[in-house]
Amino acid sequence: xxxxxxxxxxxxxxxxxxxxxxxxxxxxxxxxxxxxxxxxxxxxxxxxxxxxxxxxxxxxxxxxxxxxxxxxxxxxxxxxxxxxxxxxxxxxxxxxxxxxxxxxxxxxxxxxxxxxxxxxxxxxxxxxxxxxxxxxxxxxxxxxxxxxxxxxxxxxxxxxxxxxxxxxxxxxxxxxxxxxxxxxxxxxxxxxxxxxxxxxxxxxxxxxxxxxxxxxxxxxxxxxxxxxxxxxxxxxxxxxxxxxxxxxxxxxxxxxxxxxxxxxxxxxxxxxxxxxxxxxxxxxxxxxxxxxxxxxxxxxxxxxxxxxxxxxxxxxxxxxxxxxxxxxxxxxxxxxxxxxxxxxxxxxxxxxxxxxxxxxxxxxxxxxxxxxxxxxxxxxxxxxxxxxxxxxxxxxxxxxxxxxxxxxxxxxx
Numbered sequence: 001x002x003x004x005x006x007x008x009x010x011x012x013x014x015x016x017x018x019x020x021x022x023x024x025x026x027x028x029x030x031x032x033x034x035x036x037x038x039x040x041x042x043x044x045x046x047x048x049x050x051x052x053x054x055x056x057x058x059x060x061x062x063x064x065x066x067x068x069x070x071x072x073x074x075x076x077x078x079x080x081x082x083x084x085x086x087x088x089x090x091x092x093x094x095x096x097x098x099x100x101x102x103x104x105x106x107x108x109x110x111x112x113x114x115x116x117x118x119x120x121x122x123x124x125x126x127x128x129x130x131x132x133x134x135x136x137x138x139x140x141x142x143x144x145x146x147x148x149x150x151x152x153x154x155x156x157x158x159x160x161x162x163x164x165x166x167x168x169x170x171x172x173x174x175x176x177x178x179x180x181x182x183x184x185x186x187x188x189x190x191x192x193x194x195x196x197x198x199x200x201x202x203x204x205x206x207x208x209x210x211x212x213x214x215x216x217x218x219x220x221x222x223x224x225x226x227x228x229x230x231x232x233x234x235x236x237x238x239x240x241x242x243x244x245x246x247x248x249x250x251x252x253x254x255x256x257x258x259x260x261x262x263x264x265x266x267x268x269x270x271x272x273x274x275x276x277x278x279x280x281x282x283x284x285x286x287x288x289x290x291x292x293x294x295x296x297x298x299x300x301x302x303x304x305x306x307x308x309x310x311x312x313x314x315x316x317x318x319x320x321x322x323x324x325x326x327x328x329x330x331x332x333x334x335x336x337x338x339x340x341x342x343x344x345x346x347x348x349x350x351x352x353x354x355x356x357x358x359x360x361x362x363x364x365x366x367x368x369x370x371x372x373x374x375x376x377x378x379x380x381x382x383x384x385x386x387x388x389x390x391x392x393x394x395x396x397x398x399x400x401x402x403x404x405x406x407x408x409x410x411x412x413x
Contacts, residue, residue, distance in 0.1 A: 006309055008041060010056060010078075011063040019043060019054045024088070025310040026066060028074055030283040032169060032182075032303045035150040036097030037282070039066055039074045045089035056081055056091055064093045068309065073279055075175055095172040099125055100150035107144040107152040113137060114156040114168065118179045121149040130176035131360070133184070137163040140247035159245075163252065165259040165325055169284040183325055184359045184380045186286035186299060186388055190404065193291050196276040198315075202294055203270050210240040210264040215257050218243060223250075226257045228265045240264060262324070269322035271300060277307055277314030280357065286323055288394060288404060297395060299323040299377070342376055342387065347397065348412040350374045350389055355405030359383035365405070372401025374412065387412070 006026060010017045022043040030037035041064075043054050056062055058081045066074040076095040083089050103125045109117055114135040122129050137160045144152045150170075157168050167182045191197050212227035223244065227237075242260065244253050271289065281287055286299045300320035307316045342348070352371030354364035359380035375395060378388035385408050391401030 005069045005312075005314070007065075007067045009065040010054060011065065012055075012057075012060065016065075017054070022054055025308065027306060027308050028066065029306040030304070032283040032301070033154070034097075034283070035101040035170060036076070036094045036172065037074065038092055038094050039064065039076065040090065040092045041066075043089045043091075044087065045083055046087040054089060056089060058091065064091075068279055068314070071279060072174060076172075096127060096175060097150075097170055097172045097177060099127055100153065100170070100177075101148050104146055104148050106146055107142070107149075109139065109142040109156075111138045111140060112142070112156075113139065114153070114160040115179055117142065117156040118153050118170070121153055122177055125149060128176045129178070130173065131178040131180065133168055133179050133181040135160050135164075135168065140245060162256050162259055164255075165262065167325060171284060180284065181380070182284055182301060183286070183323070183378055184383065185284065186288075186358075186378060186405075190288045190290060190394065191273065191275050191281075192289075193293070196278075197289075197291075198274045198276070200271060200273045200291060202291070202296070203268075205268045206235060207268070208264075209235070209267055210238050210261070211235065212237060212239045213257050213261045213264065214239060214241045215244050215253055216241055218246065224253050224257045226261050228261060231265055266322075266324050270303075271320040272318070273320065274315060274317050277309075277316045279307070279314075281305065281316060281318065282307075287320070288390070289320065290394070342379065344376055344379055346376045348374055348376060348389070350391060350401050350403050350407070350412045353407070353411055355389070355403050355407050356385045357405060359385050359388070359406045361385065361406065369403040369405075370401050372399035373397040374401050374403050378406075380406070384408075 006020055006023060008020050008023050010019050024042045027040045045053055047053055056078060058078050062078045064078055074095060076093040078091050078093045081089060081091040105124060115132050119129060119132060139156060139159050142156055144155060153170065161167050168179055169182055171178045171180050211232045214222060215224040216222055244256055281302060282305050283302050286301050289300050290297050301323050302318055303321045304319040305316060350371055353368055355369050357365050360383050372392055374389040374391040375397060376387055377390050380386050385406035388406050389403045391403040392399035393402040394404055
């Protein structure tokens with residue numbers, strides 16, 4: 001039956017019903033690049049001592065709310081249900097990102113940034129918005145005919161990534177949609193063999209690697225070429241040809257080809273792990289993985305996550321991809337790099353104190369951190385806590401400084 005940490009509420013019209021006592025298991029999952037997260041629950045579907053059936057009716061637009069240890073994890077609409085002779089009811093619900101995928105329109109944008117596209121799509125379909133990350137690249141032209149709102153947003157984000165090398169993702173929390181910068185949501189969680197990591201498999205591949213990129217016009221004229229000669233000396237020439245948007249300037253094409261080559265010349269490094277459940281570890285964010293046997297001590301992004309709550313346990317299965325964009329420069333709308341007294345990779349001395357799970361978090365996490373040597377791994381200019389530090393306890397620096405999160409300006413030197 002249900003764990004004491006779980007709470008599952010079914011909302012029927014204006015009334016709410018606590019069905020936690022009927023819960024056998026809950027699976028909460030998501031995937032980077034998807035419009036929404038889902039929650040699947042298996043319930044007892046039988047009237048019994050001190051409980052009644054849930055009475056869920058998918059055709060009536062029933063909603064659900066799920067929390068764990070007092071923290072809300074999910075709210076959304078129940079969209080499918082299955083009942084069996086074993087007197088079990090299984091339903092799947094989607095958060096409100098599903099409305100981005102289930103509404104179509106024609107979208108036409110000129111010289112708009114991806115965050116402007118995101119806000120316009122949400123406004124069209126009446127979807128409430130919370131945090132919206134700023135995107136610097138102005139997309140010259142984006143026209144999407146008779147397609148979903150999420151397709152328009154995904155295309156805008158793809159064009160922004162091509163120009164800047166920085167990825168963003170859509171996220172729903174407490175019924176509001178946000179657009180977040182992936183590298184600004186590196187959590188302080190450390191997943192380590194012998195601590196909270198149960199199983200892992202690590203795969204590396206160069207099957208899709210390209211060592212040189214050629215940009216050509218629609219007529220076949222070469223606009224730009226770029227290669228990685230050091231990589232070609234190791235594995236030979238592997239070339240890709242791409243046709244950039246005709247509205248791009250020569251400078252923009254130069255930036256684009258550099259971004260594309262960096263991405264396509266990087267070997268694929270993926271990892272699948274099972275570990276003790278951490279509710280903050282979901283698709284889109286980054287975590288720090290330590291596996292001494294493989295000499296791994298790096299940040300990975302969560303590409304897919306599946307959290308399972310059953311009885312008194314919470315476990316998670318993750319698909320992880322190596323973080324390659326941590327050192328990409330932030331650019332202003334004019335294309336120039338932002339300036340800072342510090343740079344990614346700088347070794348500094350942390351004064352000790354608090355750190356935060358994200359660059360704009362409202363409160364610190366994990367208690368005070370020890371002072372000592374640390375490395376700047378990310379900079380989010382203009383954020384509340386603009387610097388991400390990893391202390392010597394987690395890398396090759398000396399000392400036992402255990403900061404692993406976002407910190408304020410002036411907390412290090």
